[in-house]
Amino acid sequence: MDAPAAAEGSGNGGKHIVLVHGACLGGWSWFKVATPLRAAGYRVDTPDLAASGVDPRPLREVPTFRDYTQPLLDLLASLPEGHRVVLVGHSLGGVNVALAAETFPDKVAAVVFLCAFMPDCTARPSHVMEKFVEGKWLDWMDTEMKPQDAEGKLPMSMMFGPRIIREKFFQLCEPEDITLAASLMRVSSMFVEDLVLQQPYTKERYGSVRKVYIVCREDHAIVEKFQRWMVENNPVDEVKEIVADHVVMLSRPDELVRCLTDIANKYA
Secondary structure, three states: OOOOOOOOOOOOOOOEEEEEOOOOOOHHHHHHHHHHHHHOOOEEEOOOOOOOOOOOOOHHHOOOHHHHHHHHHHHHHOOOOOOOEEEEEEOOHHHHHHHHHHHOHHHEEEEEEEOOOOOOOOOOOOHHHHHHHHOOOOOOOOOEEEOOOOOOOOOOEEEOOHHHHHHHHOOOOOHHHHHHHHHHOOOEOOOHHHHOOOOOOOOOOHHHOOEEEEEEOOOOOOOHHHHHHHHHHOOOOEEEEEOOOOOHHHHOHHHHHHHHHHHHHHHO
8 A cells, every 4th residue: 555655856856666576476566666766856756556465356356458557547547637657667567667657648748667567559568478488588496386277368377486576586686575575475477368468559559658668787686688678679769777686776775766766867
């Protein structure tokens, strides 16, 4: 659940940043980043996507990727006309912010992909994840993936195990961060079964929004080479780099805050 946003600061004109978490995480994962951004006067939202964080729904009640994204779409729908946000998507959250930009392009000043899956405007939204899985870019180790129903109508569930968390996602984090995450993570999904049925996001809507990609160079989950392939596949306005693991908001929050501040001041 979001903490109340700080008063809008005069130094940044009350710029609004929306931080979108990845699979199995929640809005809580941004606490080290949202706090200093709010202290600097930015308006910051960290929504829990459906069946994530403190959202009460179980995953089986979230059959589609749009259902999963709905809390973010509701947030953007509630904004007044002319109000524009900087959308930041981490990991799978990159596809959530892409869908949000496709749905509300006029409300998005820029989309930031933080070591995130980034769809293009020619292939279905699942394409980059299919390439990631098919190319065996990640050893899934002790990740548990299993069907939610016998009929296969619901997307495959996914839960990261302690070994992959420690070795592939959080390897540069403090032990306390790993303890916190292990206690708060929830079963999620990549929703590939649903995304494969969707049409590509359009050049006129998603494609028209300014985009920044933040490469995390020590990411052992979505590795740097795959991040850079996505940028080559779908060129962006700007590429930034941080020497960080996959969960950069916990391992290198100060560098990320500086990066997001620069982006917000340039594009918002």
